[in-house]
Amino acid sequence: MTVSDETTRLATASTPDGAPTPERGPEEVFEATVAAEGRIEPRDWMPEGYRKTLVRQIAQHAHSEIIGMQPEGNWILRAPSLRRKAILLAKVQDEAGHGLYLYSATETLGVDRTELTEKLIDSRQKYSSIFNYPTLTFADIGVIGWLVDGAAICNQVPLCRSSYGPYARAMVRICKEESFHQRQGFELLMTLMAGTDAQRAMVQDAVDRWWWPSLMMFGPADGDSPNTQQSMAWRIKRHTNDELRQRFVDMTVPQAAALGVTLPDPALAWNDERQAHDFGEIDWAEFTAVVKGAGPCNAQRIAHRRAAHENGQWVRDAASAYAAKHADRSEEPAA
């Protein structure tokens, strides 16, 4: 190899996602980086639509983690043993962490997280419809871990390859933690299924109530999801809603069999031709109603979040006052 060949090779190798040059405008650099499975980082040029879509998607995701603490937090004090309390507490704390990783990612896009909290408690931004259903029995805690966290994992694993660097990295952390969530739920259900008839009935009842809302977590059918194409072109989203929903059904059916519960869908059957499960039609009217605020717990969830925020004001004030006092002291000249 001649020296000049090598010069070219090394020069190209050292600028894999080059900055704009006279030959390449910022838009071309962005498109090329995304097309080559590269990552967009906070200070890179990006189309306004890309930034807006990311803020909306990540904020909605962050809000879901934060609101998602409530249905399970509801059972921490009533969990039947110290072991179950400790597990549930750790899981709910993880969900708070997930919310914070994601708010941190939105801030790299020039958004202030305080503003996002205000938008959530004013109902100007959404969160996942699943958290608007009540947790009626302790079996619901197991079913949430199994189905709700399971669906979340299906949604989130591909997002570890999202084109926006801070979002992808937050998703990697989140996915690592989610597998504990799903496994503790499944183990809880196995324990109940090995118990009395009443306990088994309690599990089946919880499955009956959570199955369909879990399928709705993947969002509207592809035909009714107008933003999907653009999000996939930008590699913010990696699969369509229906692809992920199908993957979740196929994963869950054998798990339900192992558990000994029936998924409440008479149309659910293996389709040999498609090498996938057929399943019944989702009640989209219910989905739309819950998204629009008419679910069983929408008002309660937001009221609770608002109260927690407002009741925490004195803690934030005290921390600020303490920091100010100590900043003053350290400014005094040393004796």
Next chain:
Amino acid sequence: MSTTPDATWPLYEVFVRGKRGLNHVHVGSLHAPDDRMALHNARNLYTRRNEGVSIWVVRADAITASSPDEKDPFFAPAGDKVYRHPTFYSIPDDVPHL
């Protein structure tokens, strides 16, 4: 309408050393009223599963960063110095340990 001081709390970037022998690596950010709270919050947020043996928190406004717009000229000095790479030198294949 509540005022929320955490809007004015500075942003801290968090770096964690995963285990002895490794560098601190950037893991994310958080807001805190002062350095000590930033360190506590970082412990709770980023090391709930023994992810680290040491944490640095640095106020984001104390970091000076290179600008992506001038990335090519900024790093250009390294671009044409191929002789800094071992592959630049051709050595016969039968010479051992080189």
